[in-house]
Amino acid sequence: MIKDKIERKVVIPGEVIVKGEDYLPGEGAEKKGDEIITTRYGLAEESNKLIKVIALSGIYQPRRGNIIIGKVENITFYGWVIDIDCPEGAFLPLQEVPKYVNKDRLNDILDIEDMIVAKIIGVTNRGIDLTIKSRGLGKIDEGIIIKINSNRVPRVIGKEGSMINLIKKESDCNVTVGQNGLIWIKGNKIDDELLVKKAIMFVSEKSFTSGLTDEVKKWFEKEKKKTMEKSE
Amino acid sequence: MKTSRLTGKRIKEYLREGKRFDGRKPDEFREIFIETDISKKAEGSARVRIGKTEVVVGVKLEVSEPYSDSPDEGKLIVTSELLPLSSERFESGPPKFPAIELARLVDRAIRESKFIEFEKLCIKEGEKVWAVLIDIYSINDDGNLIDAAGIGALVALQTAKLPKYDEKNEKVLYGELTNKKIPLSKEIPIIVTIHKIGDNIIVDPTLEEEDVSEVRVTIGGATDGTIFSIQKGNSKEISIKDIYRILDLAEKTRKKFFLNIEKFLK
């Protein structure tokens, strides 16, 4: 007899999610004997006997290849120290900038308090190494930067970008989502940028609801109606 | 992380159109929520929320010797702590300048308005008077802690009841409250802090807006226009024209503010 798939449920640390020899623990869970036990507060999900817990809170875990947004904190001889809202420090070395850098004029390229979109090229115990060499990376010129919990980022992006593309289309804005939870919004009008901010906060707060894409479509319709009514 | 300069630019641009990120007008306050009697061991207490900013204020009464230069008057001591639990920006340890300033701003407005009738707090001239101790704690900082603290202090004072005092044994019987309230005058000091961002002045900044604010002026005054206290904070200069605008906005806001909190001050 095929057992029913385990339903998604909220689990707390120490809670037994399921009992059974053939289940395997994924992220946020561990195996003790024949029990899969929660190690992080979140939503337990099963896929093919792999039980993982989707965290809804907690700090960002940096991974190689992640696109992130950060702020220049300090300038040294060899590059820029970047704050990516993560306890491990991040660093952008001179060599990872796609133009010639005069060693005495680093601040001409990037100055303290500048915001950048960068890619993580390495995570070691010394810290996180960044690059801005590829397309789409570099200094952020204007717009607004907002912050959400990094665990909500997958929902804001959606399956194959479905959610973020919907938001971009409905608002006519450029949106770059950093895996660390910082998001850059740039549009032609501030009103549009704020609409994106509102939409992202909406999605972020409802990360665990299903059918969210449809809800968001309806939400945009409502918001646009509200704005039209206001201006009449 | 502090608000980025980029976002700050947008905040200023938007303000030039008279708009703020959360849809408020420059002279509008966020939703205010007030709860009284939130700590039963205090003689008076209040929880105030302005938007997501939250403070709790407690009033304790003690009997002590009066100050030598005012032997027939009660005392007022205001302290404040910016609790590390209320923001990643606050550290454990003795109060630093922002906490000290907040306490002094609230103290000044209350003291100069003569809101508390100190002569009526005398028990035995030269020997025993009531001391009113107001303690202010931040619970969540999303900007404008000062104004929230101001309301909290007012409401806690208004709702406080004096404990019984056993004169013979010189002991305050905490837990045995009388029906007597702290003697208060009709001059209610309302504290409003006005911030200047670019060329625009606003009330009740969020934390984001506070990060971008260049100069602020905290004014304690009554609804009839009388001003009891002023303090300018932060390092930018302001023109005379700006000060006039700020005074006008403060007066307008005080009146509106008072309507919001009136029912708690009965």
Added chain:
Amino acid sequence: MSTAKIFKRPDGRKPDEIRAMEAKVGVIPNANGSAMFSFGDTIAIAAVYGPRKMHPQHQQNPEKGTLRCNYSMLSFSVSERIKPGPNRRSTEISKITEWALEPVLMIKKYPNMVVDVHINILQANASTRCAGINAAALALAHAGIPMRDLVSSISIGKLDKQLVVDLNKEEEDWEEGEGSTDIPITMTPNGEITHIQLDGRITSEELKEVIGLAEKMTKEVYEVQKKALKDSIKI
């Protein structure tokens, strides 16, 4: 030694009756995790910030993350106002709280980092350290800190010869007969003790009974904590 129903507690509770408990998470928006927990009139709030870089640097532990607890009572939380600032009692309770929570935290993978837990007591009617630990455990889970389990804390008392649970102030000050013995205990739902203190007068046999009672009672606390975490997410 019995918890027979004939004993009259000052507030009318049965010997094994805990005061009405309330727990809620997410009460401080700025924090990574936060919670409030109350036993009747005793109210504690806790906030977690971290894991984050540990300052000062010399306190960093290169082998694992550090838990740092700070317990403090608001000045007006008690009848006689407490002068603001740390005192010996709050310093000790801060450390006790750390020891009560550490065994269940899995912070080995956060070297050189610190998890800061701030606990404040808003209103006190005894059992404040227990309320604080319960709030802290919730805040840590809410913050997404990896944990083996929650911990649940309760005070067990002996009033003269009678065992009671969840002491209030009047019972702490009990003077009849053998007086009051106060035993705060913290346990995991699996019965592991992470914190135990005692002051008063008790025999070993009585203490064993206390621990058995604590095992039962902490499970009741656990259910309240569990509900707070589960109720906070609507799927």
